[in-house]
Amino acid sequence: MTSSDKNFPGRDHDHGVCIESAFERAEALCRERGAKLTPLRRRVLEIIWESHAPLGAYDVLQRMNAEGERNAPPTVYRTLDFLLKHGLIHRIESMNAFVGCAMSADAHRALFFICRDCGNVAETHSEAIGEAIEASATRAGFLVETPVMEISGRCQECYDDE
Amino acid sequence: MTSSDKNFPGRDHDHGVCIESAFERAEALCRERGAKLTPLRRRVLEIIWESHAPLGAYDVLQRMNAEGERNAPPTVYRTLDFLLKHGLIHRIESMNAFVGCAMSADAHRALFFICRDCGNVAETHSEAIGEAIEASATRAGFLVETPVMEISGRCQECYDDE
DNA sequence: ATTGCAATGTTATATTATAATGAAAAATAA
DNA sequence: TTATTTTTCATTATAATATAACATTGCAAT
Numbered sequence: 001m002t003s004s005d006k007n008f009p010g011r012d013h014d015h016g017v018c019i020e021s022a023f024e025r026a027e028a029l030c031r032e033r034g035a036k037l038t039p040l041r042r043r044v045l046e047i048i049w050e051s052h053a054p055l056g057a058y059d060v061l062q063r064m065n066a067e068g069e070r071n072a073p074p075t076v077y078r079t080l081d082f083l084l085k086h087g088l089i090h091r092i093e094s095m096n097a098f099v100g101c102a103m104s105a106d107a108h109r110a111l112f113f114i115c116r117d118c119g120n121v122a123e124t125h126s127e128a129i130g131e132a133i134e135a136s137a138t139r140a141g142f143l144v145e146t147p148v149m150e151i152s153g154r155c156q157e158c159y160d161d162e
Numbered sequence: 163m164t165s166s167d168k169n170f171p172g173r174d175h176d177h178g179v180c181i182e183s184a185f186e187r188a189e190a191l192c193r194e195r196g197a198k199l200t201p202l203r204r205r206v207l208e209i210i211w212e213s214h215a216p217l218g219a220y221d222v223l224q225r226m227n228a229e230g231e232r233n234a235p236p237t238v239y240r241t242l243d244f245l246l247k248h249g250l251i252h253r254i255e256s257m258n259a260f261v262g263c264a265m266s267a268d269a270h271r272a273l274f275f276i277c278r279d280c281g282n283v284a285e286t287h288s289e290a291i292g293e294a295i296e297a298s299a300t301r302a303g304f305l306v307e308t309p310v311m312e313i314s315g316r317c318q319e320c321y322d323d324e
Numbered sequence: 325a326t327t328g329c330a331a332t333g334t335t336a337t338a339t340t341a342t343a344a345t346g347a348a349a350a351a352t353a354a
Numbered sequence: 355t356t357a358t359t360t361t362t363c364a365t366t367a368t369a370a371t372a373t374a375a376c377a378t379t380g381c382a383a384t
Contacts, residue, residue: 093256112196113304128294141318150310156303
């Protein structure tokens, strides 16, 4: 396992710490880039980080509006776009849903393991897979730009449970 | 390149032959399994095979209804489900669209190269990638079930053109 | 203070997908 | 054959996901 892997959370993981460090990374990155982490954006990032399972845009919206606010779909989609653009979240294409990015944000080309049982997602970055894909692409005369690699299956906790 | 790769079609490729062989495979497979390749299903398969770029369900529907027919969405989705179930087409998750399966249908775990320019898709099957993913999954304690691997980029024809 | 721009708000609508129910057709059994 | 069952297809309605278009707000730079 490389140092950049983010494992499945496990029942015991300290989510307070986990979300805190996500915020710190986000703040540092925005400061660095002169991007504005407005209250709205911060709130959406927080909502997404409250779960290790991807949330749909309308799930996020519902949570945003839980206290009687009246945000509309374009607001959440715009905000998600901002977070995506800056690599603070990932979109899971096979679920039309969004999950926090645990990595340094320029480390792209992530591989996601998605547990069909608990719904949690682990993000990993593997040299070997990247190389295998590049090799295959080269043989096909293809120029890789945006890989989508989402592996559905079962995480250890879930298949240990049966 | 392994023998199971389906390359990008190329400007000169004989689409008549290409679609014919797809039909032959589909017929053989259905005969083998006692599945019924009804006129409706055959028609949808044909529509999908008319393009090497994935078609959305509503694109398929429009083409089905081009002669004034009045098929409704559930009809096309049901038919697509049948074709998916039997491995005659693939769903491209990152596009919400469908493309013909060029392979022997039990050869699963396909990797798709999707050209963002011409929209065409090439399906490949690489041992090396499969192994790299398994290795990564094992390290993460993850049991692989359904990999989604869709690589967006540019095919040779398109970047040769500029 | 004004201008310009980024962020957010608002309304409407487009796109993708499914639930629920029933009719028709085909396969199977009696 | 006729009855029975199952599969396929039709129909209506609606759910879920996403964006277009335009208005407003608020801050930053001059």
